[in-house]
Amino acid sequence: MKRPPHTDTEPRALAAALSSALPTNALKLGADIEERYRHDILRAKTAAPGILVRPATTAELSLAMRLCAEHRAVVVPFGGNTGFCGGSMTDDSGAQVLISLERMNQVRDIDPLNNTMTVEAGCILADLQERAAQANRLFPLSHGGEGSAQIGGCLSTNAGGNAVLRFGMARDLVLGLEVVLPDGRVLDALRGLRKDNAGYDLKQLFLGTEGTLGIITAAVLKLFPRARRRETALLAVPDVGRAVATLAFLRERLGEVITACELIPALGLDLSLEAINETRRPFAQRHDWHVLIEAETSSVHFALRDALEEALEEAVTSGLVIDAVLAESDADRTGLWKIREGIALAAVGDPSSLKNDQSVPCSSIERFVAEGDRAVRAVVPGARAVPFGHIGDGNIHFNVWRPTDMDAGAFVAHWPDLVRALEDVAMGLNGSIAAEHGIGSSKRAALGRVRDPVAVDLMRSVKRALDPDGRLNPGKVVP
Ligand SMILES: Cc1cc2nc3c(=O)[nH]c(=O)nc-3n(C[C@H](O)[C@H](O)[C@H](O)COP(=O)(O)OP(=O)(O)OC[C@H]3O[C@@H](n4cnc5c(N)ncnc54)[C@H](O)[C@@H]3O)c2cc1C
Structure with a gap:
């Protein structure tokens, strides 16, 4: 027994x-x-x-x-x-x-010819970006938690972040994995191969499964040529539809060099500036919506700045964009990204603000924001929606702040209804209730509610096969 x-x-x-x-x-x-x-x-x-x-x-x-x-x-x-x-x-x-x-925080190997880096799970994400840069390479995974998040945590949550539209999620950046299984055996799949169809791709079992099937101890990560030219711009746009259309337009004009495209609403900008203690506003005038755009290339033969300026001029003429601020220096670029990351910091700083992580197809972002806003205000009249984040992959963090005249406790009591309302909107648009932050313990019940019963059954079978006693991270992910 x-x-x-x-x-x-x-x-x-x-x-x-x-x-x-x-x-x-x-x-x-x-x-x-x-x-x-x-x-x-x-x-x-x-x-x-x-x-x-x-x-x-x-x-x-x-x-x-x-x-x-x-x-x-x-x-x-x-x-x-x-x-x-x-x-x-x-x-x-x-x-x-x-x-x-x-x-476990050692970089075991960097192989510039193979464009790979073999690292231990406890390495901090920002340190790995730096180590890759020292080897004249780029490790593109980047997000607001990178100063503390470990690569093992990023891989086990299949983190997304800011460069997904060009480089994919954490899962897409992994070639090999070393994992300790619940019974102590070590799975050694630490190979740096781009082609390896020799049987099941077992590493996928541990990427995005949040430590419920094994503990990642090391990984072989993909590296890319380092960017030689990079342009960052904050754009003021009339509405969410034109924010999405601006990205499509810039990708048509500039090609694959667009690396990041982040949506910032007016209230998000205000909250961010307060959270990061910044008194200068990027635009003299107040705008309802903004897009932070970044383009980079490893080729010195591509006149990136000229191409971006030309495309933006066209975007302004056609009414997609109202105004634009282009970074003139690294300090400017850091300042613009601080505004974007400040929205997440403001959310962490206000425990009563509701954090969300749904995704929808990019073509449905505009509907998601409009219907989400209505749904939120139907639950809590006066609630302040702050939908922000990754336009390029449809992952809009639909955060919600309490009405200015409501106390924190009363608002928190509405969280389950607000989350449910937003999940219903996302699912109605063929979206997901968990885009990049994972399921953990907080969304486990919701996963059971929205996921196809066959999928849930298969998840349980996989869990039983690898962790028959249910001892590894129980109560997380699997409904
Ligand atoms: C300000 C801010 C901004 C953020 N922005 C983003 C964003 O844009 N995109 C995004 O995807 N995330 C974002 N995050 C969330 C977070 O940084 C990511 O989820 C991160 O990948 C988690 O890494 P961690 O090392 O902190 O993991 P933890 O929080 O410690 O753990 C997360 C999960 O992984 C498991 N785990 C940890 N290490 C291992 C391991 N070695 N093997 C197996 N399981 C393991 C844990 O059990 C847990 O289930 C942000 C966080 C903050 C604070």
């Missing part, structure tokens, strides 16, 4: 086994575990891990996982803890084991 996972509130026997098997600095117990492992970034979920394991090598993690399996302990992987869905939180029992990858 299958034994259930361990639920003792004092996992002493496991702690003793781990402390005799692992170096002292790889282990912390109970009250010694610091505060930062006990809540998520939004402080929406709390946790009480009984044991914290911080392996420095794949072998140490494999050994720890084998001992956890013997003791039937529940294990939760923990990366940079920037996720928005509570995926890296243990429960409050004090019985679960938290595995932090932070000490």
Whole structure:
């Protein structure tokens, strides 16, 4: 008969086994575990891990996982803890084991001829971008959490971010993977091949599955030629329809060089400027909608600035764009991106603001914003919609701020109805309830509601096949 996972509130026997098997600095117990492992970034979920394991090598993690399996302990992987869905939180029992990858932070190899980089899961995303740049290469995954998010967390959530329209999601940037399985075995699929049809592509089981099937310890990532020319511009546009049309127009004119295209509403701009303490406004006049656009090329033979200016002139003449500010320096570029990222920071800074992560086909963005706005105000009259984000992949973060005269608690009580209303709008447009942040524990029930029952059944079968005792990150993702 299958034994259930361990639920003792004092996992002493496991702690003793781990402390005799692992170096002292790889282990912390109970009250010694610091505060930062006990809540998520939004402080929406709390946790009480009984044991914290911080392996420095794949072998140490494999050994720890084998001992956890013997003791039937529940294990939760923990990366940079920037996720928005509570995926890296243990429960409050004090019985679960938290595995932090932070000490596995080595770049094992950079191969410029193969355009690959082999890295450990605990490397910080921004550091990897920097390491690639030092090798005259680009690692294009980029998002607002990159200063703390680990590559293991990014891969296990299949993070998206700002350059998806050109380079794809995190999944598209991976060639090989090393994974420790729930029973401690190591899957070594660390190959840097662009063509490898030798059997099932098993790495896909661990990309975007949020640590429910295995713990990623290392990855071979794709690199690209480094950008030699880059242009960034903030555009004022009359409405969302023309924001979407502007991207299509610029892609027709400039081709694949467009890397990012972000929607910023007027209220999003205000909240951002406040959050980042910026007093200068990008435009003298107030506009309802803005688009942050970035184009880059590794070719010095492409006169990118001229091409962009010419296209923007045409866009202004045809009424797609009202006004444009082009970055003249790296400092200008950073300033424009700070405005974009400031919207997410403002949301993190106001715990009562509702964060959302739906996606729809790009051709339905305009309807999503209009219908979402109506749906939100039907639930909470006066609620302030801040739909912003990635136009190029249809991932609009439909954040909602409370009415100015409503207190935080009263607004938070409406969250479930607001989320449900927005999910219904997205699903009605053939969209998704989770574009890039994942499911974690917060959206698990919703996944069961909207996903085809056959798909849910298959997810459960895969989970049972890899984690038959249900010990790895239980209560996350799979409905
Ligand atoms: C300001 C801000 C802006 C953001 N913008 C974006 C954005 O534009 N696009 C986007 O996609 N995300 C964004 N995020 C969300 C977040 O940064 C990503 O989800 C990130 O990829 C999570 O990485 P992490 O290391 O913090 O993982 P964590 O939050 O620690 O964990 C996330 C999940 O992955 C699992 N996990 C962690 N490490 C591993 C591992 N090695 N093996 C297996 N499972 C593991 C955890 O158990 C959990 O389920 C943003 C976050 C912030 C704070």
